[in-house]
Amino acid sequence: MRDAFATDVLLRREPGELYALRHDMPLRGPQSTPVEGWVERLDPDTLAVTASTPRLPGGAYWPGGIAAHASGDLHMVFGRWAHRLSPALDVLASHRLPVERPHNSFVVLDGGELVMKDCDAPAGREPSTVSVLDPETLLPVAAPLRLPEPSIARLSSDGESVIAVGTTVVFRLRLDRDAGRVVVDEQWRPRYGPAPERSYGWDPVLTDKHVFWMDNGRNSTDRTMLGSGEQAGPVRLWWARHDDGVARSVEISGMPYGTESNPPGWDPEGRIVVAYDAGNAVLRAWRVTGDDLEPLWRRDGFAHGGHLIVYPDTRELVAQDFADTPALRRPLVRRTLRPALQVLARSAAARRASLATGSDQLVVLDLDTGEDRARVAVPSPSQGFLFPAPGFGRDVYYQSPRSRGWRSGRSAARSGGGQVPSGTLAGWRPTEGDSMEASNATRILVVTDRVEATHGLLDTIRGRAARGPASFRILVPNPAPAEWHPRHPERHDKAAEAEKLLADVLPEIEEAAGHSVEGIVSTRHDPMDAIEETLHEEPFDEIILATTPHRIEAWLHVDLPHRVAHLGLPLTEVTMDHMPAADPPPAG
Numbered sequence: 137m138r139d140a141f142a143t144d145v146l147l148r149r150e151p152g153e154l155y156a157l158r159h160d161m162p163l164r165g166p167q168s169t170p171v172e173g174w175v176e177r178l179d180p181d182t183l184a185v186t187a188s189t190p191r192l193p194g195g196a197y198w199p200g201g202i203a204a205h206a207s208g209d210l211h212m213v214f215g216r217w218a219h220r221l222s223p224a225l226d227v228l229a230s231h232r233l234p235v236e237r238p239h240n241s242f243v244v245l246d247g248g249e250l251v252m253k254d255c256d257a258p259a260g261r262e263p264s265t266v267s268v269l270d271p272e273t274l275l276p277v278a279a280p281l282r283l284p285e286p287s288i289a290r291l292s293s294d295g296e297s298v299i300a301v302g303t304t305v306v307f308r309l310r311l312d313r314d315a316g317r318v319v320v321d322e323q324w325r326p327r328y329g330p331a332p333e334r335s336y337g338w339d340p341v342l343t344d345k346h347v348f349w350m351d352n353g354r355n356s357t358d359r360t361m362l363g364s365g366e367q368a369g370p371v372r373l374w375w376a377r378h379d380d381g382v383a384r385s386v387e388i389s390g391m392p393y394g395t396e397s398n399p400p401g402w403d404p405e406g407r408i409v410v411a412y413d414a415g416n417a418v419l420r421a422w423r424v425t426g427d428d429l430e431p432l433w434r435r436d437g438f439a440h441g442g443h444l445i446v447y448p449d450t451r452e453l454v455a456q457d458f459a460d461t462p463a464l465r466r467p468l469v470r471r472t473l474r475p476a477l478q479v480l481a482r483s484a485a486a487r488r489a490s491l492a493t494g495s496d497q498l499v500v501l502d503l504d505t506g507e508d509r510a511r512v513a514v515p516s517p518s519q520g521f522l523f524p525a526p527g528f529g530r531d532v533y534y535q536s537p538r539s540r541g542w543r544s545g546r547s548a549a550r551s552g553g554g555q556v557p558s559g560t561l562a563g564w565r566p567t568e569g570d571s572m573e574a575s576n577a578t579r580i581l582v583v584t585d586r587v588e589a590t591h592g593l594l595d596t597i598r599g600r601a602a603r604g605p606a607s608f609r610i611l612v613p614n615p616a617p618a619e620w621h622p623r624h625p626e627r628h629d630k631a632a633e634a635e636k637l638l639a640d641v642l643p644e645i646e647e648a649a650g651h652s653v654e655g656i657v658s659t660r661h662d663p664m665d666a667i668e669e670t671l672h673e674e675p676f677d678e679i680i681l682a683t684t685p686h687r688i689e690a691w692l693h694v695d696l697p698h699r700v701a702h703l704g705l706p707l708t709e710v711t712m713d714h715m716p717a718a719d720p721p722p723a724g
Contacts, residue, residue, distance in 0.1 A: 140156065140158065140176075140535070141158075141161075142158055142159050142160065142161045143156050143157065143158050143535045144157045144158070144159065144199040144200060144201075144522055144523060144535075145157040145199070145200070145201055145202055145241075145522070145523045145525075146523060146524065146525040146533045146535060147202050147203070147204060147210075147525060148204075148525055148526070148527075148528065149204040149210070149223065150223075151528055152180055152528065153177070153180075153223065154177070154178045154179075154180045154525075154533065155175055155176065155177055155178065155202060155210065156175065156176045156178055156535075157173065157175055157200060157201070157202045157212065157214065158173065158174055158175070158176060159171055159172065159173035159174070159194060159197065159200075159214060160172055160173075160194075160197075161197065162197050170194065170195050170196060170215070171194050171195070171196075171197045171215065172191040172192060172193060172194050173191075173192055173194045173200065173212070173214040173215065174188055174189045174190065174191050174192055175188070175189045175202060175210065175212055175221060175225055176188045176189075176225075177224075177225055180527070180528060187224060187225045188225060189219075189221060189225045189226075189227060190227070192212070192214070192217065192219055192227070192230070193215070193217050193230070193232075194214045194215030194216070194217055194238075195215030195216040195217065195236065195237075195238065196215060196216070196236070196237060196238045197215065197238060198215075198238035198239075198240050198255055198257050199240060199241070199522060199523075200212065200213050200214030200215065200238070200239065200240065200241055201213055201214075201240070201241030201242055201290075203242070203244055203250075205244060205248070205271055206244075206248065207248065207271060207272070208223065209221060209222060209223075209228065209271070209272075210222070210223065210225075211242070211244075211250055211271065213239050213241060213242045213250070213252050214238075214239075215238050215239070216232060216233045216235065216236055216237065216238065216239060216254070217230060217231070217232055217233065218230070218231045218233060218239075218242075218250065218252070218269055218274050219231075219274075220271070220272070220274055229272070229273060229274045230274065231269060231274035231275065233252070233254070233267055234265065234267060234280050235254040235265045235267075235280075237254040237255060237256055237262070238254065238255055238257070239252045239253060239254050239255065239267075240253075240255040240257065240288075240290050241290045241291070242291065243291045243292065243293035243298060244271070244293075245293065245295060245296065245298075245311060246295035246296055247311070247313065248271045249268050249269065249270065249271065249277055249311060250268065250269045250270075250271055250274075251266065251267070251268050251291060251293065251298050251309075251311070251318075252266070252267050252269070252291070253265060253266045253267070253283070253287060253291060253300065255287065255288055256286050256288075257288050258288070258354065258355075258674060259609075259654075259674040260286045260288050260303050260335075260336050260354070261286060261607075261609070261654050262286055263282055263283050263284060263285055263286055264282075264283045264285075264286055264287040264300070264302075265280050265281065265282045265283070266280065266281040266282075266283065266298075266300070266309060266318055267280050268311055268318060277311075277313070277316065278311060278312075278316050278317050278318050279316065279317050279318075281309070281317070281318040281320070283300060283302060283307060283320075284302070284305070284307075285302040285303050285304060285305065286302065286303050286336075287300045287301060287302045287303070287307075288301075288303065288336050288337075288338065288353060289301035289336075289337055289338045289339045289340065289349065289353070290338075290339045290399075292339065292340045292341065292342050292347075292399075293342070294342050296310065297309065297310050297321075298310070298311075299340045299342060299347055301336075301337045301338065301339070301340050301349050302336075303330070303335075303336040303337075304327060304328065304329040304330065304336075305325050305326065305327050305328070305329070306325065306326040306327075306328070306337075306340065306347065306349070306376065306383070307320055307321070307325065308320070308321040308324045308325075309321070323381070324378075324381040325381060326347070326374075326376035326381045326382065326383040327383055328349075328351060328374050328383045328385065330351060330352075330367075331369065332631070332632045332635040332636070333367050333368040333369030333631075333632060334351055334352050334367050334369040334372070335351065335352050335353055335354035335366065335367045336351065336353050336354060337349045337350060337351040337353060337374065338350055338351075338353040338396060338397050338398060338399065339398055339399035340399065341399045341400055341401070341402050341409075343402055343404065343424075344404070345377060345378060346375045346376065346377055346378065346424070346427075347375065347376050347378065348373065348374065348375045348399075348400050348402065348409055348411075349373075349374050349375075349399070349400070350371055350372065350373050350374065350388070350396045350399075350400060350411055350412075351371060351372050351374060351385075352365065352367050352369060352370070352371040352372070352394050352395050352396065353395065353396060353397055354366045354367060354395070355395040355397065355414075355415065356470075356669055356672065357397070357521070358470060358473075358474050359460070359464075359494065359517065359518040359519065360439075360441070360458060360460055360465065360494070360518065360519040361395060361396075361397070361414035361415060361439075361441040361519060361521055362414070362415065362416075362417060362439055362458070362460070362465055362519070363393075363415060363465045364395055364414075364415055365392075365393035365394050365395035365415035365416075366393070366395070366659050367393070367395075367659075368392050368393060368631060368632075368659070369392065369394070370387045370388065370389055370390050370391055370392060370394045370413070371387075371388050371389065371394030371395055371396055371413045371415070372385040372386065372387055372388065373385060373386050373387075373388050373400060373409070373411040373422075373429075375409075375427075375429075377427060384427065386422070386429055388411050388412065388413045388418060388420055389413035389416050389418035389420070389436075391413065391415075391416040391418070393415055393416070393659075394413040394415050394416055395413070395414055395415040396411075396412060396413065396414045396415075396441070397414070397441070397521065398441070398442055398443050398444075398521065399443065399444075400412075400444070401444030401445075401446050401453065402446065403446050403448050403453075403503055404448060405448035405449070406423065406448065406451070406503060406504060407423055407424045407425075408421050408422070408423055408424070408432060408503055408504070409421065409422055409424055409429070410444055410446075410453060410503075412438075412440045412441075412444075412455075414439070414440065414441040414521065417436070417437050417438055417439040417440075418434065418435070418436055418437075418438065419434070419435040419438040419440050419455060419506070420433070420434045420435070421433050421434075421503075421506060432504070432506070433505060433506030434506070435501075435506050438455070438457050438499075439456075439457055439458040439459065439519065440455045440456050440457060440458075441456065441458065441519050441520070441521035442456055442519075442520050442521040442522060442523070442524060443522070443523055443524060445524065445526055445532065446503070447503075447526075448503070451502060451503045451504055452500050452501070452502070452503060452509065453500070453501040453502075453503045454498060454499070454500055454501075454524075454526075454532055455498075455499050455501060456496055456497065456498060456499065456519070456520050456521075456524075456534075457496070457497045457499050457511075458494065458495070458496045458497070458519040458520075459494065459495050459496075459497075460493060460494035460495070460517075460519075461493050461494070464493060464494075467660075467665070471665060471668060471669070474672060493517045494516060494517040494518060494519070495513055495514070495515065495516065496513075496514045496516045496518075496519060496520050496534075497511050497512065497513050497514060498511070498512050498514055498532060498534060499511050514534055520534055520535060522535065523535075577605035577606050577607045578604065578605065578606045578607070578677045578678060579606075579607050579609075579674075579675065579676045579677045579678075580600065580606050580607065580608050580609070580676065580677065580678045580679070580680060581609055581611055581667070581670060581671070581676040581678070581679050581680070582597070582608055582609065582610045582611065582679075582680045582682060583611045583612075583613075583663060583666070583667055583679065583680070583681050583682065583700075584610065584611070584612060584682040584683070585612070585613065585663070585682075585683055586682075586683075587612055587634050587637040587638050587641060588637075588641055589641040589644035589645055589648075592682070592710050592711060593645070593682050593710060594644065594645065594648040595648075596680060596682070596708065596710045597645060597648040597649050597680075598648040598649075600678075600680070600708075601648070601649050601650050606649070607649075607651070607653075608645070608649050608653045609653070609654050609655070609656070609670075609676075610638065610642070610645065610653060610654070610655035610656070611655075611656060611658060611666060611667065611670055612634055612638060612655070612656070612657045612658065613657075613658050613660060613661055613662065613663045613665075613666045614630070614631055614634075614657065614658050614659055614660055614661045614666070615630045615631065615633075615634045615657070616630040616631065616661060617661075631657050631659070634657045635656075635657045638655040638656075638657060639655070642655050656670075658670070663696055664696060664699055664700070667679070667700060667703070668703075671703065676705065677705065677706070678705055678706045678707075678708070679700055679703070679705050679706070679707050679708070680707075680708045680709075680710060681696070681697060681700060681707060681708070681709050681710065682709075682710040682711075683709075683710075683711065697709055
């Protein structure tokens with residue numbers, strides 16, 4: 137067991153060779169400040185560091201990835217940089233990727249090329265750009281491809297085609313080596329388009345006949361995913377055939393505010409798919425028969441949130457089951473503790489002191505029945521929901537990155553792995569001016585209690601856009617009465633009604649802004665809660681607080697403008713007293 141602050145990925149290479157991707161952490165949220173990353177080689181038994189790269193440039197943070205290439209090299213993608221490393225962790229090549237956003241890992245094709253994309257996480261507003269690099273030089277072998285929409289999920293590949301889960305559609309991509317370009321399969325686009333109470337999907341899993349993925353990926357995770365779902369609907373497991381592209385789905389738990397942020401598990405021998413609802417602690421399995429799913433088993437109260445490890449030959453499934461102090465998951469407590477935890481987590485003494493507040497367990501389950509075969513407790517105040525790794529024998533390597541540290545646990549599981557074949561490389565090379573720089577627009581959060589495009593609001597947005605490049609996001613606090621329970625049945629209806637109204641007025645707002653604008657209805661009724669939660673998810677540079685007269689008194693009563701001003705961002709207050717011809721009901 138070893139304390140190692142901020143570890144994303146553990147990687148096996150040759151027998152006895154274990155590597156870890158580590159990095160700095162930004163203080164104000166995932167993409168608030170640039171960070172650096174590095175790779176360590178670890179002793180597989182003691183976990184002591186035996187070698188390390190220097191600190192390498194990364195950029196805006198989101199979990200990246202490392203891979204062992206068939207050439208013998210290691211590759212690391214972190215932030216907006218790709219690095220080629222020797223097994224001894226010498227830096228052999230580096231390449232700055234064209235989009236100034238983090239790139240969440242990558243895949244390796246049968247020809248050896250590296251395929252990666254940027255990720256506008258957790259907001260999911262900006263379309264993603266796919267890059268393909270030569271594994272030796274790290275120069276592009278194809279022109280960058282901008283997808284039609286954002287993609288938060290990590291990529292998956294069968295070696296030739298690459299699957300990218302967008303926010304509403306799943307894309308299949310192929311590298312045309314002769315033409316030096318990435319091609320989107322226009323005949324295969326499964327559409328799972330989230331409804332008002334569902335959000336985008338996460339990582340896909342490819343089987344011999346289907347692609348599986350899960351939705352409702354937007355959440356406000358901190359030390360655990362329990363109770364962190366932001367959309368009111370239940371999380372769903374989706375699948376589509378490789379040859380027809382029709383999206384099918386089933387609810388995983390059937391419970392509201394479900395969420396997840398990783399792929400389902402797949403057992404090719406038993407044809408079993410395993411999915412989970414991390415927000416409500418449900419783990420569930422089905423047997424795939426043709427294009428149908430037959431329920432196999434379900435574990436309620438099983439708080440899994442990370443990658444599943446499947447061993448088909450021994451019929452074993454390795455999962456994690458987290459438990460903590462329930463009081464720490466209360467919304468007010470979470471909101472209060474979140475900023476402090478981001479600072480305290482950097483202290484080894486604070487991490488040790490927090491061990492009593494939670495406990496993760498590695499659990500070996502029977503794939504066919506879902507029953508426990510073995511459990512081992514892993515001291516951790518946070519849930520492990522990133523990337524564990526099978527060991528070199530019947531062991532498993534585990535880390536808990538959100539606790540800003542990781543622990544290794546040994547349990548009954550069998551190792552497996554494979555090599556990526558090498559091949560020839562050809563294609564496009566960049567010339568001066570080919571790089572695609574991200575926009576430097578000022579990011580503005582517009583908070584309003586009324587879902588309508590009044591003259592006051594439009595004039596403010598139009599005037600701010602005229603002063604310089606700016607992007608806008610409209611935030612409406614949950615319109616349900618504050619006294620209603622979070623799971624009150626009509627609370628969801630109120631939010632859905634507000635989302636429909638917001639969709640109707642966005643075109644007018646977009647016309648004033650001069651570009652596309654995203655609008656969301658928060659799960660939080662309290663406007664300050666909604667603002668702080670949104671700022672935790674993504675950085676903003678300014679805030680516009682727009683209220684109608686009937687709400688000014690109420691918001692002044694809670695001193696909202698003063699509290700928002702204390703966030704340290706420039707604040708503009710707007711009174712929406714110019715009503716449109718059609719006066720829709722207020723969102724509250």
